Amino acid sequence: MMALREALTAFRRAPLLTTLGVVTIAFSLFAFGLFGLVALNIRDALQKVEERVEIRAFVADGTPVEAASAAMGDIHAFPEVASVVYVSPEDALVQARKELGEFSDVFEPGVLPASIDIKLKPGHRDPATVEAVANRVRAYDFVDDVRYGEDWVAKLYRLRTIATLVGTGLGLAFAAVAVIIIGATIRIMVLARAREISIMRLVGATNGFIRMPFLLEGFLQGVLGGLCALGLTWATQEAISRNFLQTNFFDARLATLGVLSGAVIGLLGSAFAVGRHLRQL
Amino acid sequence: MSLVRFLNVAKEYPRGGVALSHVSFQLGRGEFAFLTGPSGSGKSTILKLIYMAEQPTAGDVWVNKLSIKEARPRDIAKLRRHLGIVFQDFRLLEDRTAEQNVAFALEVTGTPRDAIMPKVGRVLTQVGLAAKGTAYPRELSGGEQQRVAIARALVNDPFLLIADEPTGNLDERATRGIFQLLRDINASGTAVFMATHDLDLIRRTNHRTLELNHGRIVYDSSEPSMDERGAPQASSVGQPPASPLNAGGVA
Numbered sequence: 200m201m202a203l204r205e206a207l208t209a210f211r212r213a214p215l216l217t218t219l220g221v222v223t224i225a226f227s228l229f230a231f232g233l234f235g236l237v238a239l240n241i242r243d244a245l246q247k248v249e250e251r252v253e254i255r256a257f258v259a260d261g262t263p264v265e266a267a268s269a270a271m272g273d274i275h276a277f278p279e280v281a282s283v284v285y286v287s288p289e290d291a292l293v294q295a296r297k298e299l300g301e302f303s304d305v306f307e308p309g310v311l312p313a314s315i316d317i318k319l320k321p322g323h324r325d326p327a328t329v330e331a332v333a334n335r336v337r338a339y340d341f342v343d344d345v346r347y348g349e350d351w352v353a354k355l356y357r358l359r360t361i362a363t364l365v366g367t368g369l370g371l372a373f374a375a376v377a378v379i380i381i382g383a384t385i386r387i388m389v390l391a392r393a394r395e396i397s398i399m400r401l402v403g404a405t406n407g408f409i410r411m412p413f414l415l416e417g418f419l420q421g422v423l424g425g426l427c428a429l430g431l432t433w434a435t436q437e438a439i440s441r442n443f444l445q446t447n448f449f450d451a452r453l454a455t456l457g458v459l460s461g462a463v464i465g466l467l468g469s470a471f472a473v474g475r476h477l478r479q480l
Numbered sequence: 481m482s483l484v485r486f487l488n489v490a491k492e493y494p495r496g497g498v499a500l501s502h503v504s505f506q507l508g509r510g511e512f513a514f515l516t517g518p519s520g521s522g523k524s525t526i527l528k529l530i531y532m533a534e535q536p537t538a539g540d541v542w543v544n545k546l547s548i549k550e551a552r553p554r555d556i557a558k559l560r561r562h563l564g565i566v567f568q569d570f571r572l573l574e575d576r577t578a579e580q581n582v583a584f585a586l587e588v589t590g591t592p593r594d595a596i597m598p599k600v601g602r603v604l605t606q607v608g609l610a611a612k613g614t615a616y617p618r619e620l621s622g623g624e625q626q627r628v629a630i631a632r633a634l635v636n637d638p639f640l641l642i643a644d645e646p647t648g649n650l651d652e653r654a655t656r657g658i659f660q661l662l663r664d665i666n667a668s669g670t671a672v673f674m675a676t677h678d679l680d681l682i683r684r685t686n687h688r689t690l691e692l693n694h695g696r697i698v699y700d701s702s703e704p705s706m707d708e709r710g711a712p713q714a715s716s717v718g719q720p721p722a723s724p725l726n727a728g729g730v731a
Contacts, residue, residue: 205587212575398571401531402632403561404588405554 205412223384224424227377232432238366252324254317254347262341279323284316326353385468413473421465425458482506489539499525500695512666515675517692523675532556564633564641568648570625572617578628579613585632603631623654643674
């Protein structure tokens with residue numbers, strides 16, 4: 200209770216320093232949040248493209264519908280497969296005409312073959328898995344040909360790998376910068392109260408007792424900074440969505456995680472700075 | 481039964497050389513003693529060893545039966561609740577009133593809230609500052625600030641008050657007032673150990689005096705035979721072995 204009172208008193212006694220701490224945490228997490236927003240939207244965009252990865256097995260003319268249906272049942276049972284759809288020559292024609300728009304009269308009825316369109320589950324859309332499933336489908340006698348856009352699946356996968364690696368690297372760098380800046384700010388705050396800490400020790404306060412208000416203060420600053428950062432990131436995302444490009448925002452789980460990470464950084468930063476200071480005394 | 485006991489204590493700092501060597505003495509309960517000697521002679525180191533802010537390089541220090549070698553951080557914190565410590569520079573928190581500065585010593589030791597203000601009022605009255613409880617340190621004179629520091633040191637009813645040059649920053653009149661206050665505190669049963677350069681102050685009283693030079697005790701007024709044993713020590717300080725009351729050469 201005393202620790203909480205002291206933590207709140209510290210907010211009141213040194214409003215400038217406290218505000219500096221909150222603002223530093225807020226802007227550090229805001230920068231991290233903006234990066235997270237970009238990474239999230241790139242991931243979502245790639246996921247949408249990825250969802251279009253499909254294997255199309257062209258069915259030979261005259262194949263009995265029963266044979267195709269039985270094969271579709273088998274294929275659907277593959278662990279990698281999400282859905283299997285039979286596209287008749289008529290459906291293929293309608294779809295092709297729709298996609299080609301003004302050139303829709305290029306295709307004559309009966310030109311396009313029937314096909315079995317296979318979509319894969321997330322996590323199974325890498326080139327090796329796609330090829331393996333395609334080869335298994337190719338083994339059916341009635342399958343004339345199998346297409347799955349080998350080139351662009353490989354390119355897409357490479358792009359995704361690069362995006363993940365760059366994202367993780369940049370994310371870690373941003374997080375490290377945030378932690379360092381926040382840690383330095385908290386250290387300044389601890390040094391500003393060095394006199395108070397030394398007097399606390401002289402009158403017989405235990406290290407745990409001295410540490411507690413600082414930890415609470417760091418935690419509260421972290422939560423406040425995290426909430427400010429969340430607000431700033433949301434406002435930025437709204438502005439971008441309204442004026443330039445429709446983008447997605449973090450879901451509730453990620454937003455909570457962001458605020459919590461502020462609290463944890465504040466708490467750990469304080470624990471580290473006070474611990475170091477107490478060891479030096 | 482001694483309250484403080486030093487036995488063959490030595491203290492060396494990694495880059496600061498020898499601060500103390502072969503220091504042995506005892507301080508009794510309720511005693512008033514001066515610690516004097518030139519700057520850098522080791523006075524502050526002895527006081528720091530008493531409140532266990534330093535560890536000796538050799539020897540042992542006992543305070544109220546607690547050995548410095550066996551004391552854990554928690555033991556040291558508990559010990560300090562029974563020691564009052566006063567410094568030349570007062571060490572008050574500038575953003576808190578006199579009352580709040582004194583109350584701080586009780587708050588951080590977990591005193592129940594409703595017991596704090598009566599105790600603060602009592603000690604501020606004792607040091608003659610009952611009317612200035614709401615003043616901030618910058619609004620007080622040097623002597624008054626030192627009285628607040630003494631009130632803070634007293635509020636936990638210490639068995640020993642350690643004062644490191646408490647009058648060093650004060651004028652003659654304020655010095656007399658603070659010194660009288662320390663004697664009153666001693667008269668009520670609290671032992672007082674005061675480091676000072678002020679030989680006039682020492683001469684005016686007949687309290688026990690320990691003199692340090694180059695990290696050694698060269699004079700202890702409670703040991704009359706020390707004058708006779710003092711020949712080698714005399715050469716180390718470059719003056720005849722004598723009490724600082726008549727030595728006159730101590731800076």
